[in-house]
Amino acid sequence: MTASALRDLPTFRNEPVLELRRASERERLLQGLAWLDGRPPVDAATWIGDDKQSGDANVSTDPGDPERVVAHAPVATAQDVAHAVEVAEQGARAWRRVPARERAEVLVRAAAWMRERREKLAALCVRETAKPWAEADADICEAIDFLEFYARGAIALDRGHHLFQVPGERNDLRYLPRGVTGVIAPWNFPIAIPIGMTAAALATGNAVVLKPAEQAPGCGFVLVEALRAAGVPAAALNLVQGAGEAGRALVQDPRVSTIAFTGSLAVGLEIIREAGQVPEGQLHLKRTVIEMGGKNCVIVDADADLDDAVPAIVSSAFDYAGQKCSAASRVLVHEAIADALTERLAGAMEVLQVGQADTFGTEVPPVVEREAQERVARYAEQCARQGRVVATHDVPGAGWFAAPTVATELPADAPVLREEVFGPLLTVEPVRDVDDACDRVDALPVALTGGLFCRNPHTVEHVVRRSPVGNLYVNRSITGAMVGRQPFGGNRLSGTGTKAGGPDYLLHFVEPQVVTENTVRHGLVI
Amino acid sequence: MGGAARTDDQAVLDVGRAIHAAFPSAGRRPLRALDDKAMDLASQDEELKAALFRFVDVVPACRNLDDLARHLTGFLGEVDEHPPPIAVAMRMSGTKAGRTALGAAAAAGVRHMAHRFIVGETVDDATGVMRDLWERGVATSVDLLGEATITQAEADRYARRCAEALDQLTAVYAKLPPRPQLEQDALGPLPRANLSVKVSALTPLLRPDAPELGKRDAAVRLRDLLRRAKDRGAHLHIDMESYDSIEAIADLVLELLAEPEFADGPSAGVVLQAYLRDSPALADRLVAFAGSTTRAHPLVVRLVKGAYWDHEVVEALQHGWSVPVFEVKADSDRNFEALTRRLLEARAGGTPIRPAIASHNLRSVAHAVAVTRELGLRDDDLELQVLRGLGDDLQDALAANGLRVRTYCPVGDLVAGMAYLVRRLLENTSNESFLADQASGTPIEQLLAAP
Ligand SMILES: Cc1cc2nc3c(=O)[nH]c(=O)nc-3n(C[C@H](O)[C@H](O)[C@H](O)COP(=O)(O)OP(=O)(O)OC[C@H]3O[C@@H](n4cnc5c(N)ncnc54)[C@H](O)[C@@H]3O)c2cc1C
Numbered sequence: 001m002t003a004s005a006l007r008d009l010p011t012f013r014n015e016p017v018l019e020l021r022r023a024s025e026r027e028r029l030l031q032g033l034a035w036l037d038g039r040p041p042v043d044a045a046t047w048i049g050d051d052k053q054s055g056d057a058n059v060s061t062d063p064g065d066p067e068r069v070v071a072h073a074p075v076a077t078a079q080d081v082a083h084a085v086e087v088a089e090q091g092a093r094a095w096r097r098v099p100a101r102e103r104a105e106v107l108v109r110a111a112a113w114m115r116e117r118r119e120k121l122a123a124l125c126v127r128e129t130a131k132p133w134a135e136a137d138a139d140i141c142e143a144i145d146f147l148e149f150y151a152r153g154a155i156a157l158d159r160g161h162h163l164f165q166v167p168g169e170r171n172d173l174r175y176l177p178r179g180v181t182g183v184i185a186p187w188n189f190p191i192a193i194p195i196g197m198t199a200a201a202l203a204t205g206n207a208v209v210l211k212p213a214e215q216a217p218g219c220g221f222v223l224v225e226a227l228r229a230a231g232v233p234a235a236a237l238n239l240v241q242g243a244g245e246a247g248r249a250l251v252q253d254p255r256v257s258t259i260a261f262t263g264s265l266a267v268g269l270e271i272i273r274e275a276g277q278v279p280e281g282q283l284h285l286k287r288t289v290i291e292m293g294g295k296n297c298v299i300v301d302a303d304a305d306l307d308d309a310v311p312a313i314v315s316s317a318f319d320y321a322g323q324k325c326s327a328a329s330r331v332l333v334h335e336a337i338a339d340a341l342t343e344r345l346a347g348a349m350e351v352l353q354v355g356q357a358d359t360f361g362t363e364v365p366p367v368v369e370r371e372a373q374e375r376v377a378r379y380a381e382q383c384a385r386q387g388r389v390v391a392t393h394d395v396p397g398a399g400w401f402a403a404p405t406v407a408t409e410l411p412a413d414a415p416v417l418r419e420e421v422f423g424p425l426l427t428v429e430p431v432r433d434v435d436d437a438c439d440r441v442d443a444l445p446v447a448l449t450g451g452l453f454c455r456n457p458h459t460v461e462h463v464v465r466r467s468p469v470g471n472l473y474v475n476r477s478i479t480g481a482m483v484g485r486q487p488f489g490g491n492r493l494s495g496t497g498t499k500a501g502g503p504d505y506l507l508h509f510v511e512p513q514v515v516t517e518n519t520v521r522h523g524l525v526i
Numbered sequence: 527m528g529g530a531a532r533t534d535d536q537a538v539l540d541v542g543r544a545i546h547a548a549f550p551s552a553g554r555r556p557l558r559a560l561d562d563k564a565m566d567l568a569s570q571d572e573e574l575k576a577a578l579f580r581f582v583d584v585v586p587a588c589r590n591l592d593d594l595a596r597h598l599t600g601f602l603g604e605v606d607e608h609p610p611p612i613a614v615a616m617r618m619s620g621t622k623a624g625r626t627a628l629g630a631a632a633a634a635g636v637r638h639m640a641h642r643f644i645v646g647e648t649v650d651d652a653t654g655v656m657r658d659l660w661e662r663g664v665a666t667s668v669d670l671l672g673e674a675t676i677t678q679a680e681a682d683r684y685a686r687r688c689a690e691a692l693d694q695l696t697a698v699y700a701k702l703p704p705r706p707q708l709e710q711d712a713l714g715p716l717p718r719a720n721l722s723v724k725v726s727a728l729t730p731l732l733r734p735d736a737p738e739l740g741k742r743d744a745a746v747r748l749r750d751l752l753r754r755a756k757d758r759g760a761h762l763h764i765d766m767e768s769y770d771s772i773e774a775i776a777d778l779v780l781e782l783l784a785e786p787e788f789a790d791g792p793s794a795g796v797v798l799q800a801y802l803r804d805s806p807a808l809a810d811r812l813v814a815f816a817g818s819t820t821r822a823h824p825l826v827v828r829l830v831k832g833a834y835w836d837h838e839v840v841e842a843l844q845h846g847w848s849v850p851v852f853e854v855k856a857d858s859d860r861n862f863e864a865l866t867r868r869l870l871e872a873r874a875g876g877t878p879i880r881p882a883i884a885s886h887n888l889r890s891v892a893h894a895v896a897v898t899r900e901l902g903l904r905d906d907d908l909e910l911q912v913l914r915g916l917g918d919d920l921q922d923a924l925a926a927n928g929l930r931v932r933t934y935c936p937v938g939d940l941v942a943g944m945a946y947l948v949r950r951l952l953e954n955t956s957n958e959s960f961l962a963d964q965a966s967g968t969p970i971e972q973l974l975a976a977p
Contacts, residue, residue, distance in 0.1 A: 013846065015846070016845055016846030016847055017845055019847050021734035021735060021769065021773070134735055303584055303588060303593070303597065305583075307674035307945075311674075311676055344676060344680075346677075347677025347678065347680065348676045348730070351677065353739070359736075361735060361738075455580065456584075456596065456597050456600050457600045457601065457603065457604060458596070458600050
């Protein structure tokens with residue numbers, strides 16, 4: 001161990017986002033983009049142990065310019081996945097023996113690797129997933145935060161827990177790695193979310209088989225590159241590229257003991273069902289750490305300051321074209337100010353910046369793929385049929401743009417009020433009072449994020465008590481959870497209640513073990 | 527100490543004493559003293575201050591007196607120890623009738639406080655105040671308060687109000703008697719009608735990471751206002767706002783003023799915020815601009831410390847950025863003095879520029895006057911500016927000393943004025959505030975000591 005390894009890591013602090021109000025910082029990002037654009041597409045290979053398999057069965061393209069290829073990747077077969085798990089099983093045996101402190105140092109080095117290349121990594125997010133600059137930069141910062149935060153958390157966890165001790169007995173609580181973790185990641189936080197789940201597993205001594213989203217194989221590849229470059233042994237971190245089938249093979253493999261997944265409700269439920277099977281020879285119960293969708297409501301009470309509420313609602317609903325699980329999709333506004341809010345919301349929609357992700361100032365970029373574009377359009381039509389579209393916005397022809405839409409006067413049973421659209425669509429419902437709003441929130445099966453604009457402290461407390469959601473934001477936007485500051489995750493059908501970026505997230509990746517030793521010998525305590 | 531660029535502290539002290547001697551005595555202004563007491567109470571107890579400010583802030587959004595009282599007691603409920611008047615309020619809130627009475631009293635209190643800072647709901651309402659000030663030898667700059675601009679319709683409405691205000695101000699001031707001291711300096715005539723505008727109200731598109739967007743959008747409306755001001759012979763001043771918009775605002779204004787159609791008018795001005803660490807660079811840019819354009823009207827540069835200090839610090843801390851403002855009050859004060867000198871030296875060196883020193887800090891003001899004299903400039907080469915409600919006494923004292931003083935007069939209704947009001951109250955009750963120091967009876971020598 002080096003001398004530095006013995007020193008404590010400095011206290012965690014969030015990686016600062018770039019100060020994009022300064023021209024020099026904007027320039028820095030543009031240079032990252034120029035660098036990326038000057039290179040051939042990312043060779044996003046499947047990477048098992050030291051073995052790299054390139055391919056082009058899956059090609060990711062720029063959602064804003066579907067002709068532009070960003071990365072090419074193979075599609076892993078069930079056999080590839082089985083092989084990856086086998087290698088990971090071996091990798092797990094060695095990695096769990098590496099002291100927690102050293103594993104943490106590896107993660108911290110990966111963070112440094114990313115920090116040095118942040119503008120290039122952000123550029124890759126911009127191209128592959130059409131994340132606008134500020135959000136792409138925030139994605140890299142969040143990735144760095146996860147690495148730094150879990151590194152520290154794992155060191156603390158390794159120290160175990162204080163237990164009640166009596167004379168003649170020594171009690172120890174420790175946490176052991178579980179083995180092989182399958183990580184199945186989404187494309188919307190293409191670096192942060194997969195690296196978060198991966199880092200949690202690695203920090204606690206597990207080996208990982210990662211399957212990134214098929215829409216973002218390039219981002220998946222570079223994050224593995226970061227961790228490998230930092231010193232994660234090849235066998236401890238394996239990358240399989242592919243879509244649903246590769247994911248299913250990973251979930252079903254009896255040697256996988258933990259499955260970390262972030263994605264849709266349908267797939268999440270399927271994973272939970274599959275993970276419940278215990279085939280002959282499987283030596284553990286599979287554990288699932290799952291984040292699914294939401295139908296996030298923002299409650300606006302009569303005393304809200306619309307100067308603040310309207311911009312916050314607009315950014316919560318439309319930034320990144322609403323493609324965040326935390327995004328706002330329903331506004332429940334006190335009837336006394338419903339008209340004023342709707343009018344200002346409609347006006348704010350007119351000035352939304354719809355455009356390419358690489359243009360500074362863009363708020364609504366294209367959605368990730370044609371399918372998403374069609375889905376949003378279907379819901380928008382539904383709104384027009386069942387209710388009234390208050391505002392919409394022109395969109396460019398090329399690229400998978402979906403028109404941002406605000407709708408109201410929908411019947412209570414309209415599917416759009418229950419189903420997650422995952423796109424730039426917001427509905428507005430006047431309510432009698434905050435209790436009426438709380439009833440509507442309470443009737444939803446999902447409970448991820450929620451918002452409240454209200455200035456009466458009693459009412460705020462009342463709504464907090466009635467709120468089932470995992471993350472409630474008061475008098476601010478409801479997206480942008482920060483590692484360590486807003487541990488993130490939903491309740492009810494939104495997830496397993498695990499809080500990414502929070503103090504107890506790592507507990508889902510370990511097995512607790514209590515060792516009790518008798519220290520009495522011949523009647524003496526020794 | 528005592529480098530070449532340092533004004534003689536004795537000179538500052540002399541000027542400061544002379545101004546101070548002309549302050550009206552508190553006894554003559556009983557209402558003012560009452561308000562100061564309330565503010566004093568708020569500045570002593572942080573929790574109480576927070577409660578009162580949250581209350582003032584929510585007043586316009588309350589639906590009725592009962593609602594008002596519920597908010598008030600909600601906020602006060604979070605204060606640990608209740609001074610006697612507040613314990614009474616809490617008891618009153620137990621009944622509906624009590625709440626109505628309490629709500630009415632509280633609303634009246636807030637309105638009263640607002641009137642101290644806001645001269646009227648409309649320019650018409652403000653006419654009397656402007657005329658009265660003019661007759662006492664005080665010029666004004668009118669500021670139209672408004673809700674945040676988040677739509678094009680709101681930007682258009684604000685621009686329309688500004689255009690109307692330019693007309694109304696011109697009409698009001700046309701009828702007033704001559705005041706040579708307020709209408710003329712060595713570089714030429716000074717417009718009587720003077721309007722301050724905010725770029726953030728002229729466009730919903732100010733985006734920190736895309737200054738071009740807001741600039742392009744605001745340019746259309748600002749150009750119209752410049753044309754109108756030119757046509758009416760009025761002065762248009764563009765306020766400076768938070769650091770997020772500084773690049774957009776500075777670029778926008780200097781680019782528009784350089785357009786050929788504005789070469790012969792209107793008179794226009796910008797603001798320099800001394801609390802910004804990088805303000806010396808902007809000062810250089812403004813001086814260079816003033817010196818290099820062939821505009822008929824010298825550029826007015828209003829030097830302020832900066833009104834968004836807390837915001838800038840919080841914003842930077844939440845993002846992990848280096849703080850763009852000085853974090854020690856004396857650093858802002860020292861930089862203010864350095865920039866005062868920078869602007870006045872440019873003027874003394876022949877650059878067509880009009881420094882306007884805007885502060886309620888007697889030391890900062892006395893320093894500006896002393897430097898003016900030290901550089902061999904005339905008193906009327908300098909303009910002093912104060913805010914209505916904060917600088918009333920100073921304003922009178924400056925006018926009595928024969929100095930040119932302009933009072934910034936906000937106009938608007940209570941809803942629109944709330945953000946402004948809260949900011950002024952915060953400033954007034956801050957521990958770092960000169961006015962708070964002054965109110966607490968700090969001796970004059972100490973108040974006038976170099977920062
Ligand atoms: C006519 C007029 C027009 C104005 N227009 C504008 C404008 O366009 N834009 C604008 O931003 N402001 C404007 N202001 C407000 C001005 O910026 C100040 O907020 C206000 O005048 C208080 O400063 P002072 O010199 O009067 O008082 P002082 O009490 O001497 O100074 C208070 C100021 O010091 C600074 N300060 C406080 N604490 C600290 C600290 N810990 N470290 C460093 N600095 C600190 C802050 O800027 C604070 O406002 C204007 C003021 C006037 C009089």
